[in-house]
Amino acid sequence: MVVGHSKSGKLLGYTKITSFKATRSVQANLSFQLEGDDVVRDGHAELKIYLMCDSYIGCDLQENIKIRVASAQT
Numbered sequence: 001m002v003v004g005h006s007k008s009g010k011l012l013g014y015t016k017i018t019s020f021k022a023t024r025s026v027q028a029n030l031s032f033q034l035e036g037d038d039v040v041r042d043g044h045a046e047l048k049i050y051l052m053c054d055s056y057i058g059c060d061l062q063e064n065i066k067i068r069v070a071s072a073q074t
Helices: none
Strands: 002-005 010-014 044-051 061-068
Touching: none
Parallel strands: none
Antiparallel strands: 002 010, 002 044, 044 061
């Protein structure tokens, strides 16, 4: 699973799911940091999530996602 910002071409984070079973849903944790005005605008980021399968042809997916971004706590 990969998350990226397609307009800027930035790869933000990725994780590999190794214990996948034939179910309707899979849970995975993915952490990434958003920086820059080209990615975050008005407290939101429009990103793209890519799901890539290395076992079956035609199972790759890509979806647009919009997330609300909270400011970092120091």
